[in-house]
Amino acid sequence: MTAVPTTPRCGQNGGAMTDVNQLRLKAHLLVEGINPAPEALAGVGTEFKEQNHGLFGWDFVNHEHMHVPDDFVLSDGTVVQFRYNPSSPYLMEVRDGARVIVHGGDVKDTLAFISRPRFYEASTANGNVMRRIGQVGGEDCFFVCYQNYCAHFARGEECFFCNLVPTKKTYDSVLSKKEVKDIGEVAAAAFAEGFCNHILLTGGCFNHEAEVSTVSGIVDAIRDALGAGTVPGTILPSATTNEDDLRRYRETGIGAIGYSMEIWDEALYKGICPGKARTTSHDDFFRAVQRAVQIFGEGNVYGVFVMGLEPRGSLLAGVKALSSIGANVVPFVWSPNPGSRLEGHRAPTGDWFTDVALEAAEIVIESGVPSGTANHCYRCDGNSLLHDALRLRGIE
Ligand code: SF4
Incomplete structure (x- = not known):
């Protein structure tokens, strides 16, 4: 077989440099889940894409009456599935107007929600x-x-x-x-x-x-x-x-x-x-x-x-x-x-x-x-x- 080709990026949202710490952060967020502050969820289900449970549920607990994001994007373009866990040490908060991931009191990264597709309505x-x-x-x-x-x-x-x-x-x-x-x-x-x-x-x-x-x-x-x-x-x-x-x-x-x-x-x-x-x-x-x-x-x-x-x-x-x-x-x-x-x-x-x-x-x-x-x-x-x-x- 030939060497692995590097392909052009397939999307528009990346461009930022990534490093192994972002991979590690994503792994921890998937393994521990996320506990969001109510204000961090503003706009989910209207402006931003919400979970619709098209296949499995990946959260740690069910949340029938609460909209949570399906996923979100870290500062380097890494896409992370949102897994709701009210007991998680990883918090999603709003600080200085930006959504952030917080662990042990430290801000680990900023994040962006993904726009809700128009066809959802x-x-x-x-x-x-x-x-x-x-x-x-x-x-x-x-x-x-x-x-x-x-x-x-x-x-x-x-x-x-x-x-x-x-x-x-x-x-x-x-x-x-x-x-x-x-x-x-x-x-x-x-x-x-x-x-x-x-x-x-x-x-x-x-x-x-x-x-x-x-x-x-x-x-x-x-x-x-x-x-x-x-x-x-x-x-x-x-x-x-x-x-x-x-x-x-x-x-x-x-x-x-x-x-x-x-x-x-x-x-x-x-x-x-x-x-x-x-x-x-x-x-x-x-x-x-x-x-x-x-x-x-x-x-x-x-x-x-x-x-x-x-x-x-x-x-x-x-x-x-x-x-x-x-x-x-x-x-x-x-x-x-x-x-x-x-x-x-x-x-x-x-x-x-x-x-x-x-x-x-x-x-x-x-x-x-x-x-x-x-x-x-x-x-x-x-x-x-x-x-x-x-x-x-x-x-x-
Ligand atoms: S039980 Fe197994 S085979 Fe059936 S849908 Fe789930 S993962 Fe697929």
Whole structure:
């Protein structure tokens, strides 16, 4: 493989120099959550983008009657997911007219909220409120979960870290199933506002044939709505090695595909993801990634992990194995979120996450896998650290 190319930045909000302290701060904010002062939340849900719980809830406690920001941007452009924790030592306050992060009495950084998209107040021709169909992740990613349901919950076999179904019940802020036509319409409205660069499309557990046609139909609709031949972004369907299915996905014009492997260590994967492991083995996932790289090309396939539930060594072994076959990796920072089986547990420290993300970045760079930032970048969401660690090395 060739050396990792450095790509032009994909957004407009950055430009400031970043350093490892910002990565460390982000890691601590994700691990500890944030306790906001009421005045710091002014304008959330009107001027600034609020959480709409399009997929999981990532907060430490639920907050049904309180608008909190979905995410925010540190002074160097680092995007951080907001995780509400009224017990967190990290406070969000307003000082001298600016929003700041405070820890132990010291101001750690200033931050900016992200503007609320105009389409959040609009409805589709079918009369559905658009923000109940699609949302904006981070600063530039149009996000859709096409089905907020997963059959593993009904059998008591859900992944231990997942609160998809409880989150839907608690907030009921999105439609469980979305119509393809509606999704295309919302995507057109979102991209017309000018800030979306990517899409991210995911769903719960699905009948396989229905999923291929649903996902392909949605991307076709988005491509038509955008009036383009291709769609920059990533789909996250169930893992498949079927070449016809992969070609069908590729024909939609989507740039990248990813599979949620969750945990690299095989025994831990079986324990933490009992339902998923029964239908898709660790080896199935690996073969699916390999096959997808053949169809989508190196750099255009992602393995998605939950970081913090397995030892450093096994996660990094997964990063190494996938990078060596031309795939990229997105490791989300685990949150012991309400409604999941692991609610109330504790994640590793922010320093652990920082150090592992830095080591993962070295592995990715060494492997030479092409950067996938044309389809998913550090501005797409605030709940992973690897993009930020790579950004420290000039890969944006
Ligand atoms: S497969 Fe696991 S992570 Fe995905 S929706 Fe179902 S329970 Fe949640």
